Amino acid sequence: MVTTTKKKRYLEASDIKDKARGNWMYLFSTLTGIGNAADNFNGNGSSSGSANARSACPVHGGVSNKAFYFFNDANETGAGGCNSCGVHSDFGLIMWANGWEYRRTLEAVADALDIDESERKRTYKPKPQEQIKPRELTAAELEKNLNLKNKMSQQWREAYPLNKGKAKPARLYFKQRGLGDIGLLGGEVRLHPGIKYWVEDKDCKFGYKCLGTFPCIISTVRNKDGEPTTLHYTYITKDGKKADVPC
Ligand SMILES: [Zn+2]
CATH class of the missing domain: 3.90.580 (DNA Primase; Chain A)
Known part of the structure; x- marks a missing residue:
C-alpha cells in the first residue's frame, strides 16, 4: 500500500x-x-x-x-x-x-x-x-438499458399519485408502517394498480415464472446530485400489506 x-x-x-x-x-x-x-x-x-x-x-x-x-x-x-x-x-x-x-x-x-x-x-x-x-x-447493452428505461417510464406514467382514490393500497401500507398523513411524498412515490412479479425458473418457458400481479409502490431513486437514476418497486396487497414475494 x-x-x-x-x-x-x-x-x-x-x-x-x-x-x-x-x-x-x-x-x-x-x-x-x-x-x-x-x-x-x-x-x-x-x-x-x-x-x-x-x-x-x-x-x-x-x-x-x-x-x-x-x-x-x-x-x-x-x-x-x-x-x-x-x-x-x-x-x-x-x-x-x-x-x-x-x-x-x-x-x-x-x-x-x-x-x-x-x-x-x-x-x-x-x-x-x-x-x-x-x-x-x-x-x-444500450438497447437493454433503453428498454428497461422505457418500461419503467411507462409503469411510472400508469401509476397514480398517492392522493388519488386508486392509490389507497399505498396509503394503507404507509399507515400500517406508522406514517399517517403522507401527502404526495414530494411526488416521488406513486402506486401502480398491478405489476406482474417474475422470478427465474429454469423449468418454465423463457426461464421465468410469474408469481402473480400485485399493486406496486414505485419510488424514484436519485443519486447524490439529485438526478433520478432508477425506480424502486415495493409489491404490496390491496389492503396494504407486503406482498408474499421474495423482495
Ligand atoms: Zn439493481
Missing part, C-alpha cells in the same frame, strides 16, 4: 485504468459488496452476462441474490449490470455499487493496485478528467 499523505495525491485516471485492466475482479472483490460475484467469475457465460458470477444487486437487492451479473469480458473491461439498474463499467461500476464519488473511487483503486504517485508523475502527463471516457456500451 502507498502511504497516504494529507496533501491531495495526483492521480491519473487513464493510468489507473490501464493497470486495472485484467484486475477488475480482484478490485471488485476487494472494494465492493459484489465480491461474491467477482470471486465466482471465470469469464464463461452468455453475451448477456456470466451465469456463474452473480450476486444481489448492490443498489436495489433483487430476487435470489442473482440480480447483478458480470459480462464475459468483465475482468478486462470492468463491465457488469443489474436487470433493474442497467449496465455499468470500471470506475462507474464501483461508484454505483458503493455510492462513492469519483475521487474516492480513484484513490481506492490506486491503493488496491499499489500505484505510486511519483512514478506516475514521471511517466505520464496530466490530462483533464473530461478526456477519460468509460468503456462504450455495445448496441445490445
Whole structure:
C-alpha cells in the first residue's frame, strides 16, 4: 500500500485504468459488496452476462441474490449490470455499487493496485478528467438499458399519485408502517394498480415464472446530485400489506 499523505495525491485516471485492466475482479472483490460475484467469475457465460458470477444487486437487492451479473469480458473491461439498474463499467461500476464519488473511487483503486504517485508523475502527463471516457456500451447493452428505461417510464406514467382514490393500497401500507398523513411524498412515490412479479425458473418457458400481479409502490431513486437514476418497486396487497414475494 502507498502511504497516504494529507496533501491531495495526483492521480491519473487513464493510468489507473490501464493497470486495472485484467484486475477488475480482484478490485471488485476487494472494494465492493459484489465480491461474491467477482470471486465466482471465470469469464464463461452468455453475451448477456456470466451465469456463474452473480450476486444481489448492490443498489436495489433483487430476487435470489442473482440480480447483478458480470459480462464475459468483465475482468478486462470492468463491465457488469443489474436487470433493474442497467449496465455499468470500471470506475462507474464501483461508484454505483458503493455510492462513492469519483475521487474516492480513484484513490481506492490506486491503493488496491499499489500505484505510486511519483512514478506516475514521471511517466505520464496530466490530462483533464473530461478526456477519460468509460468503456462504450455495445448496441445490445444500450438497447437493454433503453428498454428497461422505457418500461419503467411507462409503469411510472400508469401509476397514480398517492392522493388519488386508486392509490389507497399505498396509503394503507404507509399507515400500517406508522406514517399517517403522507401527502404526495414530494411526488416521488406513486402506486401502480398491478405489476406482474417474475422470478427465474429454469423449468418454465423463457426461464421465468410469474408469481402473480400485485399493486406496486414505485419510488424514484436519485443519486447524490439529485438526478433520478432508477425506480424502486415495493409489491404490496390491496389492503396494504407486503406482498408474499421474495423482495
Ligand atoms: Zn439493481
